[in-house]
Amino acid sequence: MFCNQCEQTAKGVGCTVMGVCGKKPDVAALQDLLLHAVKGLSLYAAAGRKVGVVDPEVNAFTVEALFSTLTNVNFDPQRFVPLIKRCVELTARLKEKVAAAGGRTDFSDPAASFQPAADLAGLVKQGEEIGGAWDKTADPDIQSLQQILIYGIKGISAYADHARILGQEDDQVYAFVHEGLAALANKGLGLNDWLGLVLKCGEINLRTMELLDAANTGAYGHPVPTEVPLGHKKGKCILVSGHDLKDLEELLKQTEGKGIYVYTHGEMLPTHGYPELKKYKHFYGHYGTAWQNQKKEFAQFPGAILMTTNCIQEPQGYQDNIFTTGLVGWPGVKHVKNGDFGPVIEKALEMPGFAEDEDKGTVMVGFARNAVLNVADKVIAGVKSGAIRHFFLVAGCDGAKAGRNYYTEFVEKVPQDCVVLTLACGKFRFFDKKLGDIGGIPRLLDVGQCNDAYSAIQIAVALANAFNCGVNDLPLSMVLSWYEQKAVAILLTLLHLGIKNIRLGPSLPAFITPNVLNVLVENFGIKPITTPDEDLAAILGK
Incomplete structure (x- = not known):
């Protein structure tokens, strides 16, 4: 191979x-x-x-x-x-x-x-x-x-x-x-x-x-800012990981009134911000992260687990309560057919569920383009007054390499007068950090899933129009992590749009030759990440 x-x-x-x-x-x-x-x-x-x-x-x-x-x-x-x-x-x-x-x-x-x-x-x-x-x-x-x-x-x-x-x-x-x-x-x-x-x-x-x-x-409506519990409620439970909103909706419909709480995992966290999904009272909170602890989290989850679309790690060999949908498949893992989540529900009812309530705090989601642009006047005023010095889009895929700790450290070291926008599963390195706010605007804004890069682009374009400049002239820097092929497609979109000076890590793609990399560097200013201190100093000019 x-x-x-x-x-x-x-x-x-x-x-x-x-x-x-x-x-x-x-x-x-x-x-x-x-x-x-x-x-x-x-x-x-x-x-x-x-x-x-x-x-x-x-x-x-x-x-x-x-x-x-x-x-x-x-x-x-x-x-x-x-x-x-x-x-x-x-x-x-x-x-x-x-x-x-x-x-x-x-x-x-x-x-x-x-x-x-x-x-x-x-x-x-x-x-x-x-x-x-x-x-x-x-x-x-x-x-x-x-x-x-x-x-x-x-x-x-x-x-x-x-x-x-x-x-x-x-x-x-x-x-x-x-x-x-x-x-x-x-x-x-x-x-x-x-x-x-x-x-x-x-x-x-x-x-x-x-x-x-x-x-x-x-x-499902435009996402709205929503506070999502990170703990759990006493009772039976199902955990949904992956990306597919339709599967989640169907599961919520079929579990309604059955005494089962539905939790999200990984990239499903932003779904709590959609009005037509959050209306389900048994759609409760978020459990776990996305990569580094997934096996441990899945092994400890006392209910059924539904994996939709591509998920982070192969589950075979450590759980018998995992189900998949759509194209997703691993040898020995049960597959849900024709939208019938009956077997998932039955497994959830068989399992012990959570023995008691637990409060682990909350995180905020739902800062897609509509939510951010609804407060655009405050954002623009903050920039013009100097209250907001810079925006950082710290986004992309998570992965197993130790070098990905860079993104946690980077966000922790972003100055207090700067705002961090984030999306995709890379945010689980820092999604629960309490960064405070600037004039009522949270310093950490969760834009959504990886495909919500579209929202981030629309936010950037709207700000550029408001300041009568190009996106590259905004006080905005993109610090991206990549893992798989959807990230490749998003990076190509950013290049198509002419966006420059993207910092990319934790390592550059193996399929890019030195000559092709030189073209990207010369035309788009793509840079590999170095250290958080060096990159912040280079971006902010100090």
Whole structure:
């Protein structure tokens, strides 16, 4: 196997024996094979659009399939078999439609004519032989840009799938996913072509996050500032981790009146700010963090655990009360089908639950763009008066490396006249810090999940308009942590928007060559993090 798609990749180069995340070689091979098959499907989808052939089923399948290959989404080899076979079926059907419409179908790339082996062992062997979807014979810098594109497209697919589930779609998103994957078969593209596709990936991801924002706020209302308990109530309980708001809503509906409290974990914390979710009286509080203590937290949780979308660590081997939904899968972990959370509820009722109430304080969530812009006049006045000197967006993914303590220390050392905005699971290094306020504006503002980077962007744009300047001219610095492919897509969006001087850590992506890194440094001023003291001094000029 060879996998370098996440930040924790072995030795900063690539995992070759087993993934640091827990991914085994057979799963890595099957994910590579599925990506190869989707590349073939994309060739016909891109050709079909040129002659007016667009297949909604192909669109939906494409993002679902790519989403399943993200870090920590699906580690169950058996669940890749039907995905691969379905991809080949859709490819054959689409090829016929394109041919009938007079479109091109004579592709020489092996992905276009891929046929799967008959059994799991054969599929794994095929995946091992094919490897990653980028061109291993190309110039290293082109390979690097192809990998950036692939991982960015995977991030787009995750957000697009979430949005689609809630009824928000835009064919330009699917069209780009197919265009980008089809381009991998074109050996005539040069460095500038690939760089253009990479930046377009950022543009399309912005649209995708806009769709997801519209999906979430349309279904559940705009988040409002909400105080969330970190303790628990005596009684039966279910813990929900991951990202999927629809799954949470359905669980809340099905647990209503059953004497079960529902708690959030990890990236589900911001869901307490949505009016249509917080209305459920048994939706109580937040339990645990997101990464460094997850195994301990899950092992100690006295109820059922529901993991939606990609979650942080492989759960197999230390709990029998864990359930998954959607694309999520690990060998031996029970999977909820057709939105029926009955088995989860039954498990929660079987388990002891919490023996007594416990108060562990609270945290505030719900500072998405509407909430922040509703007090924009106070923010602007604070900046003009000098009460607010600087804004820091300290955001991104969490991970296991010790170097991630940087972000906790950074936030702790941010001066009292500065405001910290945060989003995504990286905030769990410091989300419960009591930083006080400036003129009634909290110094720590939780904007939401990783996809709520869209909200953060809208806040920055609104402030820039208010001060009649560009985003890069604002007293705003971005200090980001990355871990997986959604973070790649968000970073590309920021580059597409021309945002400069981003500090990125805890380490730079293994798939970026020195030459490509130089382009990013020269054009966008991307900097690796150093130490909190050095970076704060450099940003604040002292």
